[in-house]
Amino acid sequence: MSNRSGDTVRRTLVTTLAALAGATLAPPAPAAGRPPVQPGAAPGHSAARPLDADSSPIMRPKRAVRYWTPDRQDAAGPAHLPRAVPQFSPVASARIARPLSVPTAKRLTPGADDNGYARVERPYTGRDQSRVTGRLFFVNSLGQGDSCSASVVRSASGLLVVTAAHCVYSVPPGSAAGRWHTNFAFVPAYDGRADDARRREPYGRWGGRQAWKPDGYTGISGGDWNSVYDLALIEVGRHKRTLQDAVGAFTPMLNRGGRHIITTTGYPGLLGMTPYDGRDQLWCVGRTHQAHSVTLAPIVTAAAQAPQPGRLETDNCHLHKGHSGGPWLVRGTGDLIGVLSAGKDDGEPEGNSVATTLSPESYGALVRQADPDGVYDALSVKMSGPDQPVRPGRSAAVTATVAARGLASSNRVPVTLIAPPGTSLSGVDGARCHLAGRRADCTIGAVHPGTPVRLTARVKAGPGRGGPVEARVTSSFLDPAQRDNTSTVRLPVRR
Incomplete structure (x- = not known):
């Protein structure tokens, strides 16, 4: 959801908080006839069957390419990020010019700012991690221009981009049903400060053909948008060669969390708020631990704070809107273990970021449909x-x-x-x-x-x-x- 609808989203979440006081959020029940997924059943892989995946209608890649002109890119807002632990306070929702969120002792990134981020050195074409990462533009379910971060993931088709599910699907405020976003356009190594098109979009603009999300992801505000299912794939159209041939791809790592040192890259941005205006690629180094489950109860119980398999958390990098879907990579190997999914609101102290892992169940459900010729395990x-x-x-x-x-x-x-x-x-x-x-x-x-x-x-x-x-x-x-x-x-x- 866009930042422009943030007040509506907060009112929706407050209403949900009052209605569900004392209740802990749980993953949606499996559909009839489908065995339940047990993401914590084993420390590594398991024989558990995946959820199914839902797919969007077929789209026209060239139409999205034509739609996302530089002017529309500049006007796109950042997609609203789910919160790791819903808290509502005037401080959290106020627009402030300089957030103070990651204490100095927790900043691991060389030259890090108050959120733990640092600018990536230009040109972004010079490094694999920067080249494979890009900005994802789309028209959200309210008809507004939004953006997320995304990256190319290794596939048999060579055409897949991975991001967060809330970057492809949502339930608009006041609606009883979810809707797919439309007009997806992925720009690898996007440089929003470049003067000419070749440097701004060095590998071109890749329009989306179809998107997939786990069917366990419903997009309900205050619910499973902050969940182990917040993961999505988008297939882009071909140019003269595949996207993977053009820029490379990250190798996916099947996992359910754990302790890692990661680097994350993306395009956090709030319009007019430099350096968080979405025009710069930023990066952050973090140590991960297993994320905790989410509760809407006013009193957080021990059970609600139990580690939740399938999600990773870091206290070294504070999310910023627009970084949704950005890759989390194992430092040293470059394996893609997850995508940024949730965290505390921008500007809150002691900020954190949460990523959805590429578990065999959720990611497996996606690639079975999006890349049927690929062998992943x-x-x-x-x-x-x-x-x-x-x-x-x-x-x-x-x-x-x-x-x-x-x-x-x-x-x-x-x-x-x-x-x-x-x-x-x-x-x-x-x-x-x-x-x-x-x-x-x-x-x-x-x-x-x-x-x-x-x-x-x-x-x-x-x-x-x-x-x-x-x-x-x-x-x-x-x-x-x-x-x-x-x-x-x-x-x-x-x-």
């Missing part, structure tokens, strides 16, 4: 062991090589090693493991496409003929071939 494991028989009482090394094929990285991947009866595992290198007799339950921090991870275990042989050492890696429903998720190697024992 194809984990495999292969065992190898000693060539020579092992004497009873001696140890031998066995190796489990875990690999990822396809388009996505995977975070916190569970691997189980099981030695044959009469043997024991004395140690495992390459991952964090819990050992109990002849079994080890391990978690690999991350597996990237083309970069296998090797776990080496010491197996102490007992009397007898030995037997198979088994390794199992757990992937999600997105893995099209589960047969290679289990592998064995025989441990020969000298009699």
Whole structure:
């Protein structure tokens, strides 16, 4: 929703607060016949089925390209961001010239301002992160020009942009039904201060053809717009080449949260409020932790403050309107783990930002429809062991090589090693493991496409003929071939 309708939104939220006093928001109930999603069922992947995804009507990319002239871009307001914890005070809603929100000790970005942000060095075409990130313009459900941040995500089609669901869909005030936004135009490496078109839009303007959101996202103000479902994909039209070929793309990381050091880039902006007027690309460094659930109760209970799988939070970067949908990237690897979704209002002290993660359930529901030819989770494991028989009482090394094929990285991947009866595992290198007799339950921090991870275990042989050492890696429903998720190697024992 645009900043121009902010007063209406606040009145709606206040009314919701009074009506739901004492009630904690929960994800919407699953539709009849659909199994519920359990985002916290396992530390890594699980076999849980995803939500379905809703799709917008087919749009005309060239029409959006023609619509978003530089003058309309300059007049576009920032999309209204959901709040992490609804609080209503004159200070929070007042327009102030210089917000003071992130204490100095919490600012991790070199040269950070009071919100934790710093300007990205121009030209934005000079760095992958700046080139792949852009400004997303659209006409919102009220018919007003708005903008968010977005980025190109790796896909088989090469045409997908990822952003927040509230940047593609909302329920207008006074309406009983949600509506899709229209006229999407993505401008990678957008520079709103450039004098000429080539520098302002160095890779051109890419019109949207269709958008997708999880069907668990309803867009209800004060409700699930601040949720694990606030994630969306937009397919853009082709130019002479795909968008991914033109600027590159971030590799998605399937995850449900955790602790990371991230960088986030985007176009926070309030019209006429430099440097937050949407014309500059800004960035911020943050440490994440699991976000907490949302409550509209006047007294926040311990249950309402429980960590919520599927969402990440940082206290080092304070959101600013217009940064909705901006990418959160793992610092060092550049994996895309989430998009900025919510936080405290601009100008509040002790500000924070919240991101929706690319979980196997929510993101999986999107790519199944938006990129049906893409393979996003194809984990495999292969065992190898000693060539020579092992004497009873001696140890031998066995190796489990875990690999990822396809388009996505995977975070916190569970691997189980099981030695044959009469043997024991004395140690495992390459991952964090819990050992109990002849079994080890391990978690690999991350597996990237083309970069296998090797776990080496010491197996102490007992009397007898030995037997198979088994390794199992757990992937999600997105893995099209589960047969290679289990592998064995025989441990020969000298009699």
